[in-house]
Amino acid sequence: MMPREKYKDKAENLYKQVDAYNLVENLETCLACGKCVGNCPVASLNPSYNPRQIISDVMSGEARRWLDSEEIWRCFWCAGCYTVCPNDIHFPLLMMQIRYMAVENNWGLKYIMPFKRFALRAREDGLTFAPSEKGREKIKRYRRNLGVSEWPEISAKAQAEYKELFDLTGTTEFLEKLSDEAERPVRFKYLEGRIVGE
Amino acid sequence: MNEARVIAPEELIPSVPETIFLFRSCTGSMEYPGTENAIKEVLDKLGINIVMDPDQTCCSGYLLTCSAHKPELSLAVTARNLAIVEQKNLDTYMFCNGCYGYNRELAHILKHNPAYMQMANDIIAKQGYHYEGKTGIFHVQELWYRLKKELVARAVVPLNGLKVGVHYGCHYLAQQYQILDDGGYPTFQEELLAAFGAEPVFYKERQACCGYSVGRGFTHKESVVQPHLFKKFKSAKEAGVDLMTTTCPGCNVGLDREQPNLAKRYGEEFDIPVIDLSQLLGLALGVPLNKLGFEANTVPLDKVIEKLGLKKGE
Numbered sequence: 001m002m003p004r005e006k007y008k009d010k011a012e013n014l015y016k017q018v019d020a021y022n023l024v025e026n027l028e029t030c031l032a033c034g035k036c037v038g039n040c041p042v043a044s045l046n047p048s049y050n051p052r053q054i055i056s057d058v059m060s061g062e063a064r065r066w067l068d069s070e071e072i073w074r075c076f077w078c079a080g081c082y083t084v085c086p087n088d089i090h091f092p093l094l095m096m097q098i099r100y101m102a103v104e105n106n107w108g109l110k111y112i113m114p115f116k117r118f119a120l121r122a123r124e125d126g127l128t129f130a131p132s133e134k135g136r137e138k139i140k141r142y143r144r145n146l147g148v149s150e151w152p153e154i155s156a157k158a159q160a161e162y163k164e165l166f167d168l169t170g171t172t173e174f175l176e177k178l179s180d181e182a183e184r185p186v187r188f189k190y191l192e193g194r195i196v197g198e
Numbered sequence: 199m200n201e202a203r204v205i206a207p208e209e210l211i212p213s214v215p216e217t218i219f220l221f222r223s224c225t226g227s228m229e230y231p232g233t234e235n236a237i238k239e240v241l242d243k244l245g246i247n248i249v250m251d252p253d254q255t256c257c258s259g260y261l262l263t264c265s266a267h268k269p270e271l272s273l274a275v276t277a278r279n280l281a282i283v284e285q286k287n288l289d290t291y292m293f294c295n296g297c298y299g300y301n302r303e304l305a306h307i308l309k310h311n312p313a314y315m316q317m318a319n320d321i322i323a324k325q326g327y328h329y330e331g332k333t334g335i336f337h338v339q340e341l342w343y344r345l346k347k348e349l350v351a352r353a354v355v356p357l358n359g360l361k362v363g364v365h366y367g368c369h370y371l372a373q374q375y376q377i378l379d380d381g382g383y384p385t386f387q388e389e390l391l392a393a394f395g396a397e398p399v400f401y402k403e404r405q406a407c408c409g410y411s412v413g414r415g416f417t418h419k420e421s422v423v424q425p426h427l428f429k430k431f432k433s434a435k436e437a438g439v440d441l442m443t444t445t446c447p448g449c450n451v452g453l454d455r456e457q458p459n460l461a462k463r464y465g466e467e468f469d470i471p472v473i474d475l476s477q478l479l480g481l482a483l484g485v486p487l488n489k490l491g492f493e494a495n496t497v498p499l500d501k502v503i504e505k506l507g508l509k510k511g512e
């Protein structure tokens with residue numbers, strides 16, 4: 001039998017709290033048509049992941065359910081949902097903000113911690129995912145063999161200014177504060193499309 | 199959906215530019231440097247000039263989608279990079295769906311939210327930049343399609359009989375407005391390849407995501423991404439795909455580098471080489487193999503090269 005919904009801490013205006021950057025705005029136009037689910041690669045492999053359900057829960061103020069869920073960390077950010085949505089609901093931008101909210105509450109830190117190092121590295125390089133010195137050898141060899149400069153042509157000015165933008169936007173501080181010590185465990189909220197009893 | 203989504207190539211790019219600004223891609227320049235070079239070689243044959251600028255930085259989109267920094271940074275970075283292009287009075291051409299998608303999305307947000315535009319401009323003003331929102335943002339593949347006739351006229355290596363499975367990539371298709379084709383069922387790359395004599399294959403999972411962000415980047419979830427990619431490659435193999443093309447170095451990493459891992463997990467070798475569309479155009483236009491950088495590919499191209507009657511070193 002499907003477990004019945006019980007009262008959970010409903011957050012009034014959760015949607016506005018989540019969409020703090022005002023990037024989605026039209027969530028209330030969701031038709032619950034499910035096209036997003038049909039075009040979602042994660043949903044096709046994993047029935048507990050369901051963008052339509054996430055929208056419906058966010059709209060009805062079911063705050064906790066998604067913030068401490070495993071599901072929100074499965075989205076590929078491919079925007080397949082947005083591509084087919086008849087009302088152009090930008091679900092990935094909602095997901096991005098749900099994740100920020102989760103992280104502020106110390107859920108899912110383990111998923112973004114690996115990127116702390118990459119982001120701090122990118123801050124120096126002006127390039128994302130540049131490998132360490134050893135890994136650079138292969139890149140340099142391939143580039144040499146092509147007859148182009150050994151390293152992508154990025155100026156010292158670009159690197160310094162990129163780094164400065166991290167500082168000016170508070171991103172350096174955000175990154176330095178990230179730590180998984182406060183990590184709170186996440187778990188699946190739905191399994192096989194069913195609500196897991198709480 | 200009150201705006202038309204699809205735009206004709208002549209409307210998107212009314213006159214063929216003499217010079218374009220080519221936006222450097224981090225993943226492209228490090229993982230598959232041959233892609234950028236292929237674009238340069240092909241544009242050279244067409245007599246179109248390329249400007250790049252070492253002051254351009256990473257688009258900063260990827261780590262944004264990893265929640266590893268906040269939108270303020272990416273908005274400022276976008277404004278700064280595009281301000282550099284605007285100063286040159288050029289349009290921006292991207293060859294990475296990530297760069298393309300993030301720049302389009304973030305520029306759209308800037309242009310439609312005066313407060314964000316103000317914020318970004320206040321920040322970059324400290325470095326002497328100002329972004330107006332003038333430069334057009336295009337994908338290099340759009341230029342290829344716009345120049346289909348000119349390209350085909352210069353082809354020297356027919357792609358006859360080559361079964362190509364196109365991978366468009368989500369972050370191109372998800373830019374819903376003013377892209378060349380219907381994001382729900384695009385066909386323009388197939389049309390382009392058919393004009394070169396190739397046999398485009400509409401394999402079942404053609405539009406399925408490359409899985410890059412989940413498999414190699416974001417959550418490192420092999421358990422999610424490998425079954426997904428297995429489905430994709432299985433359908434490509436069954437449809438007889440010889441070669442897969444991408445228009446994004448990130449997708450290329452996801453699809454090319456992940457194949458040995460799939461073979462390990464499933465005991466099934468797909469052995470489908472994956473290259474950028476621009477590299478395939480390079481092959482067709484007779485760009486020498488050593489200028490296309492296939493040594494960076496995990497799945498070797500030998501069978502394709504043999505099928506096209508080319509020799510290594512040529």
Ligand code: SF4
Nearest residue numbers: 030031033034036085
């Ligand atoms: S496709 Fe759009 S309208 Fe339909 S359920 Fe998904 S978000 Fe709602």
Ligand code: SF4
Nearest residue numbers: 040075076078079081
């Ligand atoms: S962006 Fe996320 S929710 Fe949307 S289709 Fe892709 S994986 Fe599914």
